[in-house]
Amino acid sequence: MENKIVVAIDGFSSCGKSTIAKRLAKDTGYIYVDTGAMYRAVGYFGIQKGIITETTINEEKLQKEMENIKITFGNVNGEQHTFLNGSDIEKKIRTLEVGNAASRVSTINFVRQAMVRQQQLMGLQKGIVMDGRDIGTVVFPKAELKIFVNADAEVRAKRRHNELLKKGEKVDYQEVLDNILERDYRDTHRKESPLIRAKDAKLLDNSSFDIELQQKVVMDWFNQIITN
Numbered sequence: 041m042e043n044k045i046v047v048a049i050d051g052f053s054s055c056g057k058s059t060i061a062k063r064l065a066k067d068t069g070y071i072y073v074d075t076g077a078m079y080r081a082v083g084y085f086g087i088q089k090g091i092i093t094e095t096t097i098n099e100e101k102l103q104k105e106m107e108n109i110k111i112t113f114g115n116v117n118g119e120q121h122t123f124l125n126g127s128d129i130e131k132k133i134r135t136l137e138v139g140n141a142a143s144r145v146s147t148i149n150f151v152r153q154a155m156v157r158q159q160q161l162m163g164l165q166k167g168i169v170m171d172g173r174d175i176g177t178v179v180f181p182k183a184e185l186k187i188f189v190n191a192d193a194e195v196r197a198k199r200r201h202n203e204l205l206k207k208g209e210k211v212d213y214q215e216v217l218d219n220i221l222e223r224d225y226r227d228t229h230r231k232e233s234p235l236i237r238a239k240d241a242k243l244l245d246n247s248s249f250d251i252e253l254q255q256k257v258v259m260d261w262f263n264q265i266i267t268n
């Protein structure tokens with residue numbers, strides 16, 4: 041297809057960005073890139089190597105190790121998995137602990153620069169749906185379709201809590217809500233590429249949307265651009 045575009049989806053944690061992005065990629069035949077998974081992979085690597093503890097990050101050591109962090113995506117039984125230096129880490133990076141480490145490393149300048157560089161390379165051929173926090177503002181400021189997703193913090197906490205329970209992680213709701221509020225604060229207040237809505241991003245508040253309705257709205261936006 042000649043007129044492939046770049047779709048940039050940004051928004052707060054646990055607001056369903058990846059559900060939207062995955063479905064859109066599937067329905068359009070585009071490649072899906074979960075940039076949060078890349079920051080999670082760096083967080084996971086740091087924890088494994090003892091570079092990240094609950095209270096500290098050894099930035100000097102992390103910077104030296106950046107060239108040893110190779111993040112790729114692969115298809116496993118029809119699902120996209122994240123690989124770190126060839127190992128499938130998809131399950132391991134979806135915990136609260138790694139989510140927190142990801143949020144902390146994502147405030148570091150050299151980490152962001154390395155991730156953004158890789159993400160821009162992935163989008164050179166277009167035909168890509170990428171989700172994250174800075175995709176429409178920093179990674180692809182010229183993306184043809186930008187969507188900024190949000191939902192009430194309580195709605196997001198309930199969704200994330202259910203997801204974690206289903207995966208067998210025993211956490212209480214308040215802990216999940218606190219975690220979401222803490223991450224919202226960090227994502228929007230960090231110095232490096234804070235989460236903000238690009239001026240030309242379409243706003244999607246899905247607090248009271250079901251997945252089908254949400255997908256229809258997004259597909260309509262996509263088709264409007266493709267046919268223009």
Ligand code: DC
Pocket residue numbers: 053054075076077079080139142143144146171172173174175223227
């Ligand atoms: O979307 P997620 O929860 O998997 O992302 C994990 C962390 O990575 C999140 O706290 C914010 C950060 N992140 C970022 O700073 N920039 C991105 N493009 C994607 C994620």
